[in-house]
Structure formats: C-alpha cells, structure tokens
Amino acid sequence: MTTTTNQVAPESVFAQLEQVLPLVGKPIQYVGGEVNSVIKEWAGTSVRWVLMYPDAYEVGAPNQGVQILYEVINGVEDALAERTYAVWPDLEALMRERGIPQFTVDAHRPVRAFDVLGLSFATELGYTNMLTALDLAGIPLHAGDRTDDDPLVIAGGHAAFNPEPIADFIDAAVLGDGEQAALTITDLIRQFKAEGEPGGRPELLLRLAQSGVAYVPSRYDVEYLPDGRIRRVVPNHADIPWRVAKHTVMDLDDWDYPRAPLVPLAETVHERMSVEIFRGCTRGCRFCQAGMITRPVRERSKAGIESMVERGLSVTGFEEVGLLSLSSADHSEIAPLTTSLADCYTDSQVSLSLPSTRVDAFNVDLANELSRNGRRSGLTFAPEGGSERLRRVINKQVSEEDLIRTVTTAYAAGWRQVKLYFMCGLPTETDEDVLQIARMAAEVIRVGREVSGRRDIRCTVSIGGFVPKPHTPFQWAAQLDHETTDARLALLRDAIRANREYGKAIGLRYHDGKPGIVEGLLSRGDRRVGAVIEQAWRDGARFDGWSEHFDYDLWMTAADRALVDTGVDVDWFTTREREHVEVLPWDHLDSGLDREWLWEDWQDAREEVEVEDCRWTPCFDCGVCDQMGTHIQIAPVTIAPATIGVRE
Amino acid sequence: MAFSSGFSPHPKISYANAAPTGTASEAEYVEIAVVERVDPQTLATELDAALPPGLDVVEVVEVRSSDFADRLQASRWRIELPDVTVEQADEAMRALWSADSVEVQRRTKSGMRAIDVRAALLAGEVGRQTRPSQGSEANPGYAILQVVVRQVTPTVRPDDILAALRSVAGLSPAVPPQVTREAQGPLGADGVTIGDPLEQDRENRADEAASAGA
Incomplete structure (x- = not known):
C-alpha cells in the first residue's frame, strides 16, 4: 500500500527496460502505447490498481475482463488502473540479471508501487505466471509475509471460484462480475487511507472480508479429517460471512464497457473488437463451468449492442467485430441484430463474426447472413460428446439427426469445411462413445459430398480431454486418467484412418491427456495444492498453458515432494470420485447454485436424463435467482426475422 | 483509404524499406493509397492524432508515380x-x-x-x-x-x-x-549525400499550383 501522503510518482523503469528490449523476442509487446490506453497522473489519485492477465501479452491484451475493469477504474476520478502481463522467460532472465522489476505496460511503473494487483484467471494454468510476476515485482509470494508496503493481491475470473490452491499467494478473491466489486473495493481502500490506515494491512483485509465484497482466505481456517478429506472451513474472526457470494451485474446496458477498446500495436490472438451481447447461459451443459457460474442470462439490448459496435469501431478502426457470449445464437434478438448489423456494414471493410457453436440450422442461417460478401470457408459446431447416450449424460441436447441436418444445410449453402468439437473423458464414457465420433464424421462427409456434389469438402474433428470443474454437476466426478484418454484418442485416430472412403477428408486434432491432469489438480485442489504450485514454479514451471513450455514430469515430481506428508496425492485430487457428503474445497464459496440441485443433476446425468434450457422453459430451481436476488433478462422478440430462418 | 480486391481485402499501405525492430528512425516513408483526393495537411494531422506518441507524421506529400521505393x-x-x-x-x-x-x-x-x-x-x-x-x-x-x-x-x-x-x-x-x-x-552525385526522395513530387505540386493560379 502506498500512503495517501505519498504522491510522488514511482520512477518509470523504461530506461532500464529499453536497454534489454533489443535482446528479447517480440519487444513491442512490452512498450505499451496502444490506441485507447490511458496514463493518469500519479499525484491526485488515491487508489491505484494494476490489472494483470497472467499470460503473454498476445493472449492477455484482448481479454475483455481486463479491458472492462481498466476503463471502469480509470473512470473514477481519484483512481487509476494500469496493466501488466506475463513476461517471457527471455525477458524474465534479463530482468533478474539487471534488477528490473515487474512493470506496467502503460507508464512502465513498478508493480509494487500500486495499491492493488488484480489478477484475472480465465484458467488455472496461469498460476505459475502469477508467482513469476510477484517475485519479479519484489512482492513476497506468501500473503502472510507481505507488509503495508505491498499491494493487495486479488484474484478474479472464472478460476477464482475455487481459489483454494492459490490461497497462500493471494490476499483476496472476487467471485463473479468484477465491475461493481472493483468500485466497492476502490471505495473501501480510499476510506481506509483517508482514516490514516488504522491497523495496517490486517485491518484492511478484515474490512474486505467483513464487507463480503471479497473472499479473504487468511480469515478462514481449513480443518481436515484423518483420511485427508476436509472436515470444515471456518471463519476465524467475528462478523465474517460463512459463505462468500458471487457478484452479479444486472442490466448490461448500464455497463457498456469497454467503450474504447484497446488496439494493441503488437499482434494478438484476437485481431478484432469484441462486444459482449449477453452474459450467462442457461443451456445447462453439465461439463461447462462458465455456463453454471455466470447464471442467470442477462442480455444486452439490440440498441445497446448496435451503439457499442458503432462507437467502438469509430474509436478503434478495427475491421472485425465479434459478438461475444457463451452461446451467441441464443440471444433473443440475434436474427434482427445480425441482419441490421450486416445491412449497416455490408459496404464497409468491417466484417462480423459470431463465435457460436450451436448445432442447428438457425446457426447456419446466421453464418450465411454474416458472410454475405465473403468467403464461406469453415463453420464450427460443438456436439461435445460422440454418442447420443453421452450427449444425454452431458445435457448437450443435440441429436445426430440435428447435426446431420445442420451440416447438410451448411454444405448446401456453400460452406466447404465443418469443424466439430468434442471432449474425451466425459463421465460414464466408454471406448464405443468415442469411436462414434469417427462414424459421425464419416457420415458428415458422406452427406456433404451428396448435397454439395463436390469431393473437396472437409470435416475436422477437434478433441480435448475433459477436466471436471467446481460448481458444476460434474464436480464430484472422477477425471479420466491420462493413459486411458490417450488410448481412446489413439483408437479414434485409427478408426478415422481405417475409413478408406471418407478418412482422407477427415482431419483430427487432439491434445494428449497429461496437461488435463495438472489442470484438474489445480481446478479441484484445496489449499494443500499451493505447495505443489510453488514447488513446480521453483523447479521452473512457466506458461503452463503453452504446450511448448508445459512439463508434465516437472509437475508430478513437484507434487510428489510437496504432498509427501499429506496422505493425499495427484490421483486423489483428480481421478477420485467424491461422495455426496464430502466437504468440497469451494463449498464455502457461493456461486448461487444449490448444492442439492447440482447433486441431483449429477444423478440425472448418470441416468441419462436431460434438463431443458430455463430461458425458454419453466424454472428448474438451480438456486441462482433465488439465492442472488437476480432474474433472467431477455429482450422481447418483437421483430419477426424476415430474411433468415425462424427458430424452431 | 484504398483496399485490395478479393475475399479478404487489405488496406493498400506499403512500408518502403522499413527500419528494423529496435532501431529509432527519423526518416521512414509510408505509401498509402487513397480512393479520393484528400488534403495532405489534413491527412497528416489526423494520422498523427491516431498514432501513438513517438510516431510522428512529419509531412504528407501527394505522389503520383509508382516508383517511390526505387x-x-x-x-x-x-x-x-x-x-x-x-x-x-x-x-x-x-x-x-x-x-x-x-x-x-x-x-x-x-x-x-x-x-x-x-x-x-x-x-x-x-x-x-x-x-x-x-x-x-x-x-x-x-x-x-x-x-x-x-x-x-x-x-x-x-x-x-x-x-x-x-x-x-x-x-x-x-x-x-x-x-x-x-x-x-536518392544518392547525390558525390555518392555519399542523401537527397530528399519527395523533392520531385513537391516540385510537381508547386508547378500545378502555379499553372492553376495563372
């Protein structure tokens, strides 16, 4: 924390950094200067945030969460926000050699000079990058070792719904939507400083915990049973909530961020502007953590989306707009919206994209509309499970008939390539379920050739290992071991190759099962996993989401060492099925979902019983709306989609 | 701004002989094709406003030949x-x-x-x-x-x-x-001095202005 009286801006590290930039790869990622980036005066602000997306700049810069909070906080007169990203190992080595601290890309200020370091974890695989950043910043790795001169380290993002594995390293975690929460925390810090910081850091953390705005791990004690399971998690101070609830922003039209999206100078993974068209998803796919923890559905209005697109394009110059959400074709006004946007931008260089994976003909109609003038290259659908049975288990309500009808429509409309996404290792899955994928892909090619009259059509099957996640019906499930995952993927590969008629038109992309085991450990781990993360990091783990940097053996060795006296191991955290009564590490963190509803949904899954989407059907009492005082927000469909298909 | 034709049109910009990464430059030249006549001074001001600090548009000159890079x-x-x-x-x-x-x-x-x-x-x-x-x-x-x-x-x-x-x-x-x-x-007659590559375009423009005024 920097005191209010300290208005002297910390010195920029740019002069030192500039010396080493010629020696590292892609130096432009470290220089900032993006269109729409903001540098506020240090003096005159009282609450200062650094926002970090703990991956490389090219991945982190387009992240919507960081861009939203960057604008929300910088919009507060006496607050400022800058950004920092993970530095690649080449720069890390030079920074250590020359004593250059972790810096922001905006004003190149040292991270430790700020009041708050807010980290957005879209995936658990960023944990080791957080440790690198803390270490380079000169901030003690363990929250308990930090002083009044260190920033508060606060985690957010989807992974923060089980922050127990990083409980040692963070001061707090914010669950759910960050917009209002960031403002509340800013207010709390401002007030604390204005009072002269009575009681120092411990008092500030206590206030955070008592307010309920954030989960403060150090204010909760975890007790274990002799067999290694958790006995209970208890607040260790008065007036602290037993359960910490997620934040839900209602009425997205009131939160029209980012208003001025960043335009990176360096190349990034998404060279486009994104507009979030709704938040939440109620399709109820049982494997999907995002769908479960972001309920209920809150749609942005058509007018609100159109004005964000127009304003965003005018202040950025982007040539592509992505209409983002968890299932964009489900927006209740999607047909009139895509038609009106397509009308508006047909004569410009702007293209629209809908990253949706819904398997139905309606989706193809939307894609046709968005590619009026362009090339119809590839369409992506996500059946997720290979067999009808397995799709009932995961509640992905798509029949093979739906899929074939959808791809038929696509090939007939001139699309040449269809990509199909699947998962391997879903609960109850057998070899036969996975082999069905080969049969289905062959059928896709067969009908594709028939309706298009061409032989150059293709189908690409993309398949990855399933990792059970907290706050989903599969949170109790056993994860499939990596050996079996790899064996099933090999069977699938052989089955596709063996098909002489269609095999050559089918591509297969897959990831081996090992990274999923580490992700599983970090996803459903408890506080004992913190020692594994720290050990792996000390042994050199960095950028674990990158296959060229990920080292499975390093992680397993680290886990063996770090868990040696605990009686539990990696298998215990990953491939072990949990019982109904077991206290899960995240049970004291409230995503709004009723635990009993989740358990019943898990039982339904095993019995292959499906649950409808509550956006269109009556409530199934998942608990979120009651618990959080929220409700589904969808716009009335007043305009019948004239030029494109009507939803069945 | 002009765009190339085809399925994925690209803006017609060419960075002639760009300086390598990690070097500073006070003499970079960029050719931008436009679809309608624009005032060079206005274009310079607007481009400069859109570019990050340190990237300064010094001057915009209308060029009509295609040999600029040479x-x-x-x-x-x-x-x-x-x-x-x-x-x-x-x-x-x-x-x-x-x-x-x-x-x-x-x-x-x-x-x-x-x-x-x-x-x-x-x-x-x-x-x-x-x-x-x-x-x-x-x-x-x-x-x-x-x-x-x-x-x-x-x-x-x-x-x-x-x-x-x-x-x-x-x-x-x-x-x-x-x-x-x-x-x-361009290299001067002495083989060492470097001239102004936009000189001839500036002269053309001056001639046009003079004849338009006459």
Missing part, C-alpha cells in the same frame, strides 16, 4: 556505442574500409544468407559523444558511428555493420548500441 537508394545511420571508445571504433572502421569484402551471415526466411557489408558501405565516420562529466574523472566520451549504406537486396542493416566490425576487428559492445536512421533517399 528512390530510396541509401540510408544514413547513426550508431551510438556507449561502451566503445573513439579509438576502438576508429580502428575497427579502418579495418572495415581496408577490406575488399566483409561477409556476414544472417538468418532470413530462406535460411542463412551471406551478406557483403563492405560492398554496400558508402561512407563511415566516427564521432565523439561526450558525457556529462562526473567529478574530476577524465571523460573521454564514447564513439558514435555515422554510416551511409546503399540499399541492396537483402538490405544491409545496422546489425550487419556491427557484425562486420566484430568480424574484422573483434569489436563487441556489451551495452546494446542505440541506432537511429537519420536519412533515406
């Missing part, structure tokens, strides 16, 4: 070597001049290529940069190279010049050199 016949580079004395730099530069050819290896898209630095070198001077003096210590300053390099294919970059100096005289600065391109353009 006018960039040579570049003058200023290479500051903060940990090299003037004497060391002098010696190395003399060794480079006295060689008939000095080839260095560079990784290109098509593999390693040998580049003759000496053949492209048109001029090379060593200057002295004095540092703010610290106490009574003698302050000899450090070396600054000013080199003029002919535009050849593949381009001889400042890195290649340093590699050549390393190869002929073992010059290997520990502190990264600070490199700035000072000028680019």
Whole structure:
C-alpha cells in the first residue's frame, strides 16, 4: 500500500527496460502505447490498481475482463488502473540479471508501487505466471509475509471460484462480475487511507472480508479429517460471512464497457473488437463451468449492442467485430441484430463474426447472413460428446439427426469445411462413445459430398480431454486418467484412418491427456495444492498453458515432494470420485447454485436424463435467482426475422 | 483509404524499406493509397492524432508515380556505442574500409544468407559523444558511428555493420548500441549525400499550383 501522503510518482523503469528490449523476442509487446490506453497522473489519485492477465501479452491484451475493469477504474476520478502481463522467460532472465522489476505496460511503473494487483484467471494454468510476476515485482509470494508496503493481491475470473490452491499467494478473491466489486473495493481502500490506515494491512483485509465484497482466505481456517478429506472451513474472526457470494451485474446496458477498446500495436490472438451481447447461459451443459457460474442470462439490448459496435469501431478502426457470449445464437434478438448489423456494414471493410457453436440450422442461417460478401470457408459446431447416450449424460441436447441436418444445410449453402468439437473423458464414457465420433464424421462427409456434389469438402474433428470443474454437476466426478484418454484418442485416430472412403477428408486434432491432469489438480485442489504450485514454479514451471513450455514430469515430481506428508496425492485430487457428503474445497464459496440441485443433476446425468434450457422453459430451481436476488433478462422478440430462418 | 480486391481485402499501405525492430528512425516513408483526393495537411494531422506518441507524421506529400521505393537508394545511420571508445571504433572502421569484402551471415526466411557489408558501405565516420562529466574523472566520451549504406537486396542493416566490425576487428559492445536512421533517399552525385526522395513530387505540386493560379 502506498500512503495517501505519498504522491510522488514511482520512477518509470523504461530506461532500464529499453536497454534489454533489443535482446528479447517480440519487444513491442512490452512498450505499451496502444490506441485507447490511458496514463493518469500519479499525484491526485488515491487508489491505484494494476490489472494483470497472467499470460503473454498476445493472449492477455484482448481479454475483455481486463479491458472492462481498466476503463471502469480509470473512470473514477481519484483512481487509476494500469496493466501488466506475463513476461517471457527471455525477458524474465534479463530482468533478474539487471534488477528490473515487474512493470506496467502503460507508464512502465513498478508493480509494487500500486495499491492493488488484480489478477484475472480465465484458467488455472496461469498460476505459475502469477508467482513469476510477484517475485519479479519484489512482492513476497506468501500473503502472510507481505507488509503495508505491498499491494493487495486479488484474484478474479472464472478460476477464482475455487481459489483454494492459490490461497497462500493471494490476499483476496472476487467471485463473479468484477465491475461493481472493483468500485466497492476502490471505495473501501480510499476510506481506509483517508482514516490514516488504522491497523495496517490486517485491518484492511478484515474490512474486505467483513464487507463480503471479497473472499479473504487468511480469515478462514481449513480443518481436515484423518483420511485427508476436509472436515470444515471456518471463519476465524467475528462478523465474517460463512459463505462468500458471487457478484452479479444486472442490466448490461448500464455497463457498456469497454467503450474504447484497446488496439494493441503488437499482434494478438484476437485481431478484432469484441462486444459482449449477453452474459450467462442457461443451456445447462453439465461439463461447462462458465455456463453454471455466470447464471442467470442477462442480455444486452439490440440498441445497446448496435451503439457499442458503432462507437467502438469509430474509436478503434478495427475491421472485425465479434459478438461475444457463451452461446451467441441464443440471444433473443440475434436474427434482427445480425441482419441490421450486416445491412449497416455490408459496404464497409468491417466484417462480423459470431463465435457460436450451436448445432442447428438457425446457426447456419446466421453464418450465411454474416458472410454475405465473403468467403464461406469453415463453420464450427460443438456436439461435445460422440454418442447420443453421452450427449444425454452431458445435457448437450443435440441429436445426430440435428447435426446431420445442420451440416447438410451448411454444405448446401456453400460452406466447404465443418469443424466439430468434442471432449474425451466425459463421465460414464466408454471406448464405443468415442469411436462414434469417427462414424459421425464419416457420415458428415458422406452427406456433404451428396448435397454439395463436390469431393473437396472437409470435416475436422477437434478433441480435448475433459477436466471436471467446481460448481458444476460434474464436480464430484472422477477425471479420466491420462493413459486411458490417450488410448481412446489413439483408437479414434485409427478408426478415422481405417475409413478408406471418407478418412482422407477427415482431419483430427487432439491434445494428449497429461496437461488435463495438472489442470484438474489445480481446478479441484484445496489449499494443500499451493505447495505443489510453488514447488513446480521453483523447479521452473512457466506458461503452463503453452504446450511448448508445459512439463508434465516437472509437475508430478513437484507434487510428489510437496504432498509427501499429506496422505493425499495427484490421483486423489483428480481421478477420485467424491461422495455426496464430502466437504468440497469451494463449498464455502457461493456461486448461487444449490448444492442439492447440482447433486441431483449429477444423478440425472448418470441416468441419462436431460434438463431443458430455463430461458425458454419453466424454472428448474438451480438456486441462482433465488439465492442472488437476480432474474433472467431477455429482450422481447418483437421483430419477426424476415430474411433468415425462424427458430424452431 | 484504398483496399485490395478479393475475399479478404487489405488496406493498400506499403512500408518502403522499413527500419528494423529496435532501431529509432527519423526518416521512414509510408505509401498509402487513397480512393479520393484528400488534403495532405489534413491527412497528416489526423494520422498523427491516431498514432501513438513517438510516431510522428512529419509531412504528407501527394505522389503520383509508382516508383517511390526505387528512390530510396541509401540510408544514413547513426550508431551510438556507449561502451566503445573513439579509438576502438576508429580502428575497427579502418579495418572495415581496408577490406575488399566483409561477409556476414544472417538468418532470413530462406535460411542463412551471406551478406557483403563492405560492398554496400558508402561512407563511415566516427564521432565523439561526450558525457556529462562526473567529478574530476577524465571523460573521454564514447564513439558514435555515422554510416551511409546503399540499399541492396537483402538490405544491409545496422546489425550487419556491427557484425562486420566484430568480424574484422573483434569489436563487441556489451551495452546494446542505440541506432537511429537519420536519412533515406536518392544518392547525390558525390555518392555519399542523401537527397530528399519527395523533392520531385513537391516540385510537381508547386508547378500545378502555379499553372492553376495563372
């Protein structure tokens, strides 16, 4: 924390950094200067945030969460926000050699000079990058070792719904939507400083915990049973909530961020502007953590989306707009919206994209509309499970008939390539379920050739290992071991190759099962996993989401060492099925979902019983709306989609 | 702005002979094709407003011929070597001049290529940069190279010049050199002076303005 009286801006590290930039790869990622980036005066602000997306700049810069909070906080007169990203190992080595601290890309200020370091974890695989950043910043790795001169380290993002594995390293975690929460925390810090910081850091953390705005791990004690399971998690101070609830922003039209999206100078993974068209998803796919923890559905209005697109394009110059959400074709006004946007931008260089994976003909109609003038290259659908049975288990309500009808429509409309996404290792899955994928892909090619009259059509099957996640019906499930995952993927590969008629038109992309085991450990781990993360990091783990940097053996060795006296191991955290009564590490963190509803949904899954989407059907009492005082927000469909298909 | 035709149109911009990553430049030229007549001064102001600090649009000139890139016949580079004395730099530069050819290896898209630095070198001077003096210590300053390099294919970059100096005289600065391109353009009659590549367009415009006024 920097005191209010300290208005002297910390010195920029740019002069030192500039010396080493010629020696590292892609130096432009470290220089900032993006269109729409903001540098506020240090003096005159009282609450200062650094926002970090703990991956490389090219991945982190387009992240919507960081861009939203960057604008929300910088919009507060006496607050400022800058950004920092993970530095690649080449720069890390030079920074250590020359004593250059972790810096922001905006004003190149040292991270430790700020009041708050807010980290957005879209995936658990960023944990080791957080440790690198803390270490380079000169901030003690363990929250308990930090002083009044260190920033508060606060985690957010989807992974923060089980922050127990990083409980040692963070001061707090914010669950759910960050917009209002960031403002509340800013207010709390401002007030604390204005009072002269009575009681120092411990008092500030206590206030955070008592307010309920954030989960403060150090204010909760975890007790274990002799067999290694958790006995209970208890607040260790008065007036602290037993359960910490997620934040839900209602009425997205009131939160029209980012208003001025960043335009990176360096190349990034998404060279486009994104507009979030709704938040939440109620399709109820049982494997999907995002769908479960972001309920209920809150749609942005058509007018609100159109004005964000127009304003965003005018202040950025982007040539592509992505209409983002968890299932964009489900927006209740999607047909009139895509038609009106397509009308508006047909004569410009702007293209629209809908990253949706819904398997139905309606989706193809939307894609046709968005590619009026362009090339119809590839369409992506996500059946997720290979067999009808397995799709009932995961509640992905798509029949093979739906899929074939959808791809038929696509090939007939001139699309040449269809990509199909699947998962391997879903609960109850057998070899036969996975082999069905080969049969289905062959059928896709067969009908594709028939309706298009061409032989150059293709189908690409993309398949990855399933990792059970907290706050989903599969949170109790056993994860499939990596050996079996790899064996099933090999069977699938052989089955596709063996098909002489269609095999050559089918591509297969897959990831081996090992990274999923580490992700599983970090996803459903408890506080004992913190020692594994720290050990792996000390042994050199960095950028674990990158296959060229990920080292499975390093992680397993680290886990063996770090868990040696605990009686539990990696298998215990990953491939072990949990019982109904077991206290899960995240049970004291409230995503709004009723635990009993989740358990019943898990039982339904095993019995292959499906649950409808509550956006269109009556409530199934998942608990979120009651618990959080929220409700589904969808716009009335007043305009019948004239030029494109009507939803069945 | 004009766009290329086809399924994925690209803006018609060409960065003629762009300076390599990590170098500064005071003489970069960009050609932008436009679909309608625009006032050069307005375009300059608007572009400048959209570019990040440090990237300054100095001037916009209307060009009608397509040979612009050919006018960039040579570049003058200023290479500051903060940990090299003037004497060391002098010696190395003399060794480079006295060689008939000095080839260095560079990784290109098509593999390693040998580049003759000496053949492209048109001029090379060593200057002295004095540092703010610290106490009574003698302050000899450090070396600054000013080199003029002919535009050849593949381009001889400042890195290649340093590699050549390393190869002929073992010059290997520990502190990264600070490199700035000072000028680019047509070579003068003396084979060393660099002219203004936009001069002829400026004259054309002036003529037009004069005839329009008459």
